[in-house]
Amino acid sequence: METSTQVDQYRIRPMQMKDYEKVFQLWLNIQNFSIRSLDDSKEGVERFLARNPETSVVAIMDDKIVGSILCGHDGRRGCFYHVCVDKDYRRRGIGKAMVAVSMETLRKENINKVSLIAFTKNDVGNAFWNHIGWTKREDLNYYDFVLNTENIERFTQ
């Protein structure tokens, strides 16, 4: 069942595949966003949403998708990807409200912790996470290993 949260003039609801093209366009308009050729393709997002049907969200205002979060979990930890708000709609609480909705859905699915990666050079992103009370971990290193070299990363302008 689709539930949505209405705050002032914007509305937040779960992301569905029908939103993909608009959300992808939103990503392309965010400066310095990292987009992966496979993970962020229609097939990649479809797979992600099939595993996590309730936790990703879009924000709608003026009949447009102005914000989105890909959020999922593996049964233990939650993870956020591509948290973004259209630059014309920032600083009015949409980002924080989307984060709150995704976190509440994770809690309902018995997930006790959520994390994300922010590039160190992303001043806006880091300011946002610090401001809304997330903890920047100084006591660990992040490790990964590429399993498929065709999943090419590119950065938006």
Ligand SMILES: CC(C)(COP(=O)(O)OP(=O)(O)OC[C@H]1O[C@@H](n2cnc3c(N)ncnc32)[C@H](O)[C@@H]1OP(=O)(O)O)[C@@H](O)C(=O)NCCC(=O)NCCS
């Ligand atoms: C980060 C982002 C999603 C924030 O969205 P937003 O809708 O503007 O954020 P909000 O209006 O909900 O702000 C929430 C709080 O963070 C603060 N905040 C937001 N952007 C900030 C900034 N650039 N500098 C300092 N504080 C900031 C707000 O003042 C607000 O504080 P309050 O709760 O005391 O009122 C948006 O700036 C964005 O899309 N940035 C580009 C993509 C990106 O960097 N995403 C994060 C990837 S890790």
